[in-house]
Amino acid sequence: MTSFRDLIVWKKSMLLVTTIYKLTNKLPEEEKFGLVSQIKRSAVSVPSNIAEGYGRNYRKDYSGFLQISRGSLYECQTQLEIAQNLSFLKSEDLNEIKNLSIEVEKMLNSLIKRLEQSA
Structure with a gap:
């Protein structure tokens, strides 16, 4: 890989x-x-944090930025649920986003785990 743009998790996010x-x-x-x-x-x-972490020279830094990215994803998931609970969004409007965010979450978890195991 020559760029963070080559990462599937970045593309999906x-x-x-x-x-x-x-x-x-x-x-x-x-x-x-x-x-x-x-x-x-x-x-x-x-x-943004996937890209910034990719640009760091150390695996530990990269893993840290991926963890920040995962935290932001959880924050976003929570805020979307709040919007749904307040009836601002219908559950059918959120289906695509929920599925996509779960996919990104799994990819982040996998990448973080790989980085931590190779340290």
């Missing part, structure tokens, strides 16, 4: 961000600076 940006357009305007902002920020943090 970028797709997740794009999908979330489209979905959050359905949320109420009054949530623009509240929940919508939080969801977008946490979603963007996932591929």
Whole structure:
């Protein structure tokens, strides 16, 4: 691999961000600076931290950034559930995102585990 752009987990997390940006357009305007902002920020943090960690010279640093990315993913998942609980989003609107976020979560877990085992 020559770039973080070659990582499937990065590509999937970028797709997740794009999908979330489209979905959050359905949320109420009054949530623009509240929940919508939080969801977008946490979603963007996932591929951003994958990329930043990839650019580090040490496996321990890379693993740490992947863990931050995973934390941001969990934060985003929680915020989307809050939006659903508040009836801002329907469960059918979230199905694609839930499946994609679980896929990204599994990939992050696997990559973190591989890095920690090779240390």
